[in-house]
Amino acid sequence: MKFPEKKYLQINDFHFDYIKKLNDSIKTIDVKKLNKITKLIEKTIKNKKNIFVCGNGGSAAISNHYVADYLKLLRTNTNLKPKIISLVSNIELITAISNDIDYKKIFSYQIESLGQKNDLLLMISSSGNSKNLVDALQTAKKRNMKTISFLGFNGGVLAKKSDYSLIAKINNYGISEDAAHILMHVIIQFIRQKNLTKNLEKIKF
Numbered sequence: 001m002k003f004p005e006k007k008y009l010q011i012n013d014f015h016f017d018y019i020k021k022l023n024d025s026i027k028t029i030d031v032k033k034l035n036k037i038t039k040l041i042e043k044t045i046k047n048k049k050n051i052f053v054c055g056n057g058g059s060a061a062i063s064n065h066y067v068a069d070y071l072k073l074l075r076t077n078t079n080l081k082p083k084i085i086s087l088v089s090n091i092e093l094i095t096a097i098s099n100d101i102d103y104k105k106i107f108s109y110q111i112e113s114l115g116q117k118n119d120l121l122l123m124i125s126s127s128g129n130s131k132n133l134v135d136a137l138q139t140a141k142k143r144n145m146k147t148i149s150f151l152g153f154n155g156g157v158l159a160k161k162s163d164y165s166l167i168a169k170i171n172n173y174g175i176s177e178d179a180a181h182i183l184m185h186v187i188i189q190f191i192r193q194k195n196l197t198k199n200l201e202k203i204k205f
Contacts, residue, residue, distance in 0.1 A: 029166050053085070053087065062184070067089070074188050078195040115145050127156050128154075
């Protein structure tokens with residue numbers, strides 16, 4: 001799917017079609033893979049292993065949002081204690097690696113120091129072809145980590161090489177990023193309600 005395919009003169013028309021394309025792209029998600037990914041994330045948390053998350057541009061911002069929701073919200077009113085780390089949050093470290101070594105190493109270099117067997121690497125990318133993400137994936141596999149990618153467009157390299165990938169089939173960066181946000185909230189809220197220690201009726205989501 002592609003959006004936009006024509007020029008719009010009215011924001012309400014653009015809004016309607018944007019939401020429709022977002023909805024359509026979410027419907028292209030493979031629900032069997034979604035189920036496997038959700039189980040893997042929950043298992044990783046319960047086994048007290050690390051979840052590393054990364055992306056570029058808007059996907060970097062989404063990576064930090066993941067930390068906020070998983071570390072704080074998922075833990076609230078459950079017995080879960082997620083260990084989630086954003087590889088995009090330390091700008092001093094990222095610029096040092098980029099300047100002194102190579103920009104494509106900004107994530108993989110961190111994984112070399114922090115990643116352990118059965119940890120999980122979650123990558124967010126519209127194209128699935130970013131060199132620093134591909135390098136991170138290769139490094140994670142060398143350390144016997146599991147890899148997940150949330151993608152747009154046709155999924156690119158990450159779709160082929162990740163252990164699990166979900167592709168929102170839409171040729172639009174904004175909608176692809178929206179889909180990654182939605183997937184985050186769907187997965188986290190599902191895991192949270194499943195593990196609540198209080199009555200559902202008393203909990204805010």
